[in-house]
Amino acid sequence: MSKDKRYVFSVQVETAFVPEQSDVEQNRYVFSYTIHIENTGNVAAQLISRHWIITDATGKTQEVRGLGVVGQQPLLQPGERFQYTSGTMLATPVGEMRGFYHITAEDGTQFDSEIATFTLNMPRVLH
Numbered sequence: 628m629s630k631d632k633r634y635v636f637s638v639q640v641e642t643a644f645v646p647e648q649s650d651v652e653q654n655r656y657v658f659s660y661t662i663h664i665e666n667t668g669n670v671a672a673q674l675i676s677r678h679w680i681i682t683d684a685t686g687k688t689q690e691v692r693g694l695g696v697v698g699q700q701p702l703l704q705p706g707e708r709f710q711y712t713s714g715t716m717l718a719t720p721v722g723e724m725r726g727f728y729h730i731t732a733e734d735g736t737q738f739d740s741e742i743a744t745f746t747l748n749m750p751r752v753l754h
Contacts, residue, residue: 634732635668636703636740644749645714651749658747659714660724662696664740666703672732673702674709679726679742684719696728720749 641661648657666672679691694700701709715724725744731737 633668633670634672634730634736634738635666636672636674636728636730637665637667638728638740638742639663640742640745642745642747644747648714649749651720654718656717656720656722656747656749657714658717658722659712660745660747661710661712662742663708663710664701664703664728665708666705668732669705670732670734670736671702671704672730672738673700674728675700675731676729677726678729679715679724681715681717681722681724683717683722687718691726715747717747722747 643659645657645659649655664674674696676692676694677696680688681691682688697711697713703709723744723746726742727739729737729739
């Protein structure tokens with residue numbers, strides 16, 4: 628794994644509660660997240676796999692690993708961006724996610740791009 632500045636992906640996240648797919652009475656809270664990835668290094672690189680750690684408000688944790696994202700393994704040139712939206716379900720109205728992408732640069736260097744912890748929360752509803 629390399630900490631070289633040539634091998635850097637920047638990751639930003641936007642989240643949303645999805646009320647039409649949630650069922651509060653059944654403790655089913657669905658959230659979407661949109662990921663913005665940018666190759667901020669100076670070497671083309673391909674996102675190979677993902678590893679998510681998802682934790683609900685009770686501390687229950689689930690891990691998700693898999694190839695690519697939304698069925699793709701995007702190859703990003705320096706300065707190029709990729710965006711996708713996915714989702715997860717929790718048994719609590721609040722939780723968090725964190726993880727990393729495993730990436731291979733065109734020169735064969737492999738590195739991980741950390742996805743900082745972000746919060747999933749159902750907005751408060753006024754009655």
